[in-house]
Amino acid sequence: MKKLLLLLSLAALLLTTRAVPSAQRGPVAPPPGRIVSLVPATTEMLYAMGAGSRVVGVGTYDRYPPEVDKLPRLGGLLDPNIEQLIAIRPDLVIVYDTQTELRRQLERAGIPMWGYSTKGLSDVTATIKSLGDRIGMAAQANAAATGIDARLQAVRTRVAKLPRPKTLLIFGREPGSLRGMNASGGYGFLHDLVELAGGVDVLGDIKQAAVSMSSEMVLARAPDVIIELHYGEAWPPAKIESERRVWSALPSVPAVRNGRVTLLTGDEFVVPGPRVPLAAERLAAVLHPESSR
Amino acid sequence: MPGTEYSLARGTSTVRSRLAWTLAGFGILALGACLLAPLAGGTSISLRNVFDRAQPYATNIDAQIFFIARLPRVIAAALVGSALALSGVVFQALLRNPLASPDTLGVSAGASLGAMLAITFNADVSIGGLSTVPLASFTGSLGALAIVYGLSVIRRGGTSTMVLLLGGVTLTALLSAVMGFVQFVADFTQTFRNVRWMMGSLDVASYAPIVAALVPMAFACAGFATLPRVLDLISVGAESAAARGVDVARTERVALISASLATGAAVSLAGPVAFIGIIVPHLVRLIVGADHRLVLPASALFGATLLIACDVVARTIMAPLELPVGIVTALVGAPVFLWLLFRRA
Numbered sequence: 001m002k003k004l005l006l007l008l009s010l011a012a013l014l015l016t017t018r019a020v021p022s023a024q025r026g027p028v029a030p031p032p033g034r035i036v037s038l039v040p041a042t043t044e045m046l047y048a049m050g051a052g053s054r055v056v057g058v059g060t061y062d063r064y065p066p067e068v069d070k071l072p073r074l075g076g077l078l079d080p081n082i083e084q085l086i087a088i089r090p091d092l093v094i095v096y097d098t099q100t101e102l103r104r105q106l107e108r109a110g111i112p113m114w115g116y117s118t119k120g121l122s123d124v125t126a127t128i129k130s131l132g133d134r135i136g137m138a139a140q141a142n143a144a145a146t147g148i149d150a151r152l153q154a155v156r157t158r159v160a161k162l163p164r165p166k167t168l169l170i171f172g173r174e175p176g177s178l179r180g181m182n183a184s185g186g187y188g189f190l191h192d193l194v195e196l197a198g199g200v201d202v203l204g205d206i207k208q209a210a211v212s213m214s215s216e217m218v219l220a221r222a223p224d225v226i227i228e229l230h231y232g233e234a235w236p237p238a239k240i241e242s243e244r245r246v247w248s249a250l251p252s253v254p255a256v257r258n259g260r261v262t263l264l265t266g267d268e269f270v271v272p273g274p275r276v277p278l279a280a281e282r283l284a285a286v287l288h289p290e291s292s293r
Numbered sequence: 294m295p296g297t298e299y300s301l302a303r304g305t306s307t308v309r310s311r312l313a314w315t316l317a318g319f320g321i322l323a324l325g326a327c328l329l330a331p332l333a334g335g336t337s338i339s340l341r342n343v344f345d346r347a348q349p350y351a352t353n354i355d356a357q358i359f360f361i362a363r364l365p366r367v368i369a370a371a372l373v374g375s376a377l378a379l380s381g382v383v384f385q386a387l388l389r390n391p392l393a394s395p396d397t398l399g400v401s402a403g404a405s406l407g408a409m410l411a412i413t414f415n416a417d418v419s420i421g422g423l424s425t426v427p428l429a430s431f432t433g434s435l436g437a438l439a440i441v442y443g444l445s446v447i448r449r450g451g452t453s454t455m456v457l458l459l460g461g462v463t464l465t466a467l468l469s470a471v472m473g474f475v476q477f478v479a480d481f482t483q484t485f486r487n488v489r490w491m492m493g494s495l496d497v498a499s500y501a502p503i504v505a506a507l508v509p510m511a512f513a514c515a516g517f518a519t520l521p522r523v524l525d526l527i528s529v530g531a532e533s534a535a536a537r538g539v540d541v542a543r544t545e546r547v548a549l550i551s552a553s554l555a556t557g558a559a560v561s562l563a564g565p566v567a568f569i570g571i572i573v574p575h576l577v578r579l580i581v582g583a584d585h586r587l588v589l590p591a592s593a594l595f596g597a598t599l600l601i602a603c604d605v606v607a608r609t610i611m612a613p614l615e616l617p618v619g620i621v622t623a624l625v626g627a628p629v630f631l632w633l634l635f636r637r638a
Contacts, residue, residue: 061480077481172482175417176424178498180486206614212489214608214615215498216362219354220336232480233415249499251350252357 031136032092032112038080039116042094043068044273045128049140057088063267064275086111092135118272121192125149128274144274151277152196155284159198162288165224167199168255170213171269173228176242178249181213189272197283198291199225219250226255227286228263231270235263262286308586315587319577319594326601327371331363333605335612361498368503369495369562370604370618371597374569376510376559378577378596379517380552381570382588386528387548388458394571395556398461398549399437402468404560405491407433409472412486413479422501426490427561431509434557438550440464445549454531457549493564493619495604502562509558516551520544521585528583566619568626569600575633 035051037043038059046055047065055068060076062068072088075081080102085093086109095102097117106113114134118127125145132141169184169191184190186201188209194201202221203211218226226247235243240263247253247261255261264282268275284291332340342348342355350356380395388397395401410416411429418425444460476484497503523544526534531541559566573596574588581587600618603625607616 172486174412174424174426174486175415176419177502179424179426179494179496180489182485182489212615212617214362214496216334216336216358216496216608217613217615219358219362220613222354239417250357250361252352252354257351
């Protein structure tokens with residue numbers, strides 16, 4: 001039994017050591033020339049820093065930039081295709097930090113990897129810089145990060161003195177009804193974006209990235225602005241209008257009363273990558289139409 | 294089946310007075326739950342404000358929380374709780390199996406598959422204020438009912454119940470596999486919505502889905518109303534029921550269709566809410582005995598009470614967050630069911 005425990009703790013120790021992203025160990029290998037990125041955010045970052053030509057494979061959910069459509073897709077967060085991945089002979093694979101099984105398999109195959117995780121908006125530029133370091137493009141990455149920071153700061157400055165409306169950001173619900181609503185809570189990059197764009201997150205006190213909303217919560221929290229994010233297939237204007245009308249079931253909510261329910265489409269709202277300034281600008285335009293050009 | 298001390302020879306007046314007492318007792322419980330539940334919730338509201346005519350309704354938040362968020366929810370809980378409990382009673386008698394529940398014959402799985410397909414493939418159909426997911430869910434339950442009904446028609450002689458039961462269990466397994474496949478092809482947000490739907494929710498946020506669910510439930514209740522006496526005989530054994538002049542095949546069809554319609558309506562309204570359909574019939578039989586003239590109405594009332602109570606817990610225990618009601622019913626239901634099991638053993 002003791003032996004088993006010792007073995008288990010040794011294994012655990014070994015795994016923990018392995019779980020440290022290679023980026024934190026410092027650049028030991030020559031800059032990788034064949035990169036696989038299974039994470040949409042890091043794919044966009046690679047292209048933003050000018051390393052797009054080195055990307056040889058992407059994940060199932062990568063959609064941007066359009067060039068990724070020509071690249072082989074090697075699976076998603078839950079179903080990475082390890083065989084295809086090895087066959088493509090990458091010298092760096094960017095994986096989610098939570099893909100522990102895939103990390104183990106890559107480790108066994110001797111393929112270098114770089115783990116990605118994100119908590120909030122500030123992680124976007126930090127990740128770009130650290131990824132740039134890892135692939136030997138620190139200068140370009142820093143330039144991209146500085147550009148992003150400058151645009152975000154411009155939004156922040158523009159809304160700084162304006163009144164901050166109570167904002168509810170919904171990122172999913174049952175179409176045609178107010179059931180199954182998921183909203184951004186007081187944690188994560190969507191929450192940070194709302195606050196940066198000059199809104200007060202009505203769920204700011206609930207420290208979760210996603211909150212299951214009920215109609216009572218919407219009525220009780222009385223948001224001034226409701227922004228709904230829709231991604232995937234595009235909706236025609238008539239559909240968008242009919243989905244906006246669904247909210248008329250809650251007439252006392254200020255956002256509904258004052259016609260401030262907006263549906264936004266675009267995956268810059270789901271990908272915490274280099275397009276976050278665009279997302280911030282679009283949110284600011286909704287929250288502060290008077291300040292937008 | 295325990296508790297078969299009931300006999301048809303017992304005086305009608307005795308049954309009538311027991312029925313009156315049973316209805317009064319369980320009725321008061323259900324009425325109390327209906328009246329008190331809208332007062333509880335994550336937000337504190339004042340009843341004076343709710344009924345204050347001086348405040349325009351359009352800006353009266355308390356009134357809207359009461360009439361838009363809570364009242365439909367309590368009504369939905371009452372309907373779903375009743376429907377599941379009634380189906381549970383009927384399935385347990387029909388299949389002569391104390392483990393039978395509204396989930397046993399695959400109707401519930403059919404309803405779940407329908408909802409999952411609608412969520413995953415972004416189906417967009419709405420009829421009369423009803424959105425896609427409940428419509429797809431109810432359609433799924435009808436599909437499953439058609440298959441189960443087909444099985445019940447082609448069955449042979451004395452093995453009917455066994456064939457129906459095994460067929461239903463197999464159908465459930467098959468539908469679960471298809472659900473697994475649908476989950477596999479779904480993307481992240483859809484998977485999240487599918488999982489969330491499977492946990493059950495009574496936040497209907499309008500009266501339209503309730504009115505829609507009432508239609509199949511009314512048909513089901515009309516069917517249930519013809520059943521009490523024959524279910525007593527059938528639950529003892531199909532052959533002895535037939536010997537006493539019961540048209541067993543017809544009764545089984547009425548029971549199967551009514552209970553399936555009620556289950557389909559309940560699941561499409563609230564998602565698959567666990568355990569109500571299995572524990573309520575057992576608890577009620579412990580209190581009123583096995584006479585279906587008492588068990589059916591008492592289960593309807595007690596099912597309503599229990600689900601309303603579970604929903605109050607779901608929306609207050611972690612306020613301002615709300616737990617999915619299916620988690621609460623399972624957390625309450627599973628220990629109660631185990632207690633029943635060990636008590637019998």
